[in-house]
Amino acid sequence: QAHVKESGGGSVQPGGSLRLSCTTSEMPYDDFVMAWSRQSPGKEREVLLCINWSGRTKLYADSIKGRFSASRDNAHQLYLDLNSLRVDDTATYYCAVGGYDTCSIHWFREDMYALWGQGTQVTVGS
Numbered sequence: 001q002a003h004v005k006e007s008g009g010g011s012v013q014p015g016g017s018l019r020l021s022c023t024t025s026e027m028p029y030d031d032f033v034m035a036w037s038r039q040s041p042g043k044e045r046e047v048l049l050c051i052n053w054s055g056r057t058k059l060y061a062d063s064i065k066g067r068f069s070a071s072r073d074n075a076h077q078l079y080l081d082l083n084s085l086r087v088d089d090t091a092t093y094y095c096a097v098g099g100y101d102t103c104s105i106h107w108f109r110e111d112m113y114a115l116w117g118q119g120t121q122v123t124v125g126s
Contacts, residue, residue, distance in 0.1 A: 001026055004024050004095050006118070007020070007021050007023075008120060009121045012122070019080070020120060022078040022117060027115075033100060035112075036096075039094070040088070047110060047112075059103050067084045069083075098113045
C-alpha cells in the first residue's frame with residue numbers, strides 16, 4: 001500500500017528555521033514528482049512547490065521564493081528547508097505525489113497530485 005509521511009514540524013519563533021521531511025514507500029509509479037503544500041486555518045490549501053523525478057527541476061510559488069528550499073534524496077525522500085519564518089507561515093504542511101516524472105505547467109493545482117500525506121504542523125509565533 002502506498003505511503004506518504006511527513007515529519008519535522010514544530011513551533012518556532014519568527015525568523016527561525018525548520019526542516020520538514022517526507023518519506024514515500026510502495027509507490028504505484030515507476031517515476032513520480034513530489035510536492036509540498038500547506039493549509040492555514042480558514043484558508044484554501046496552497047501548493048508551494050513541485051520537484052521532478054530527478055530532483056533537478058524545482059518550481060516554487062512566489063509566496064515562498066527565497067525563503068524555502070526543497071531537495072530530493074534517492075527519489076523517495078523529500079525535504080523542505082523553511083527559513084526566515086513568519087507568523088503567516090503557520091499551517092499544516094502536506095507532502096504529495098504525482099504519477100509522472102516532470103512537473104506539469106499546472107503544478108500549482110491540488111488535483112495534479114494523487115497521493116497525500118497526513119500533514120505536519122508548523123507554528124510560528126513568539
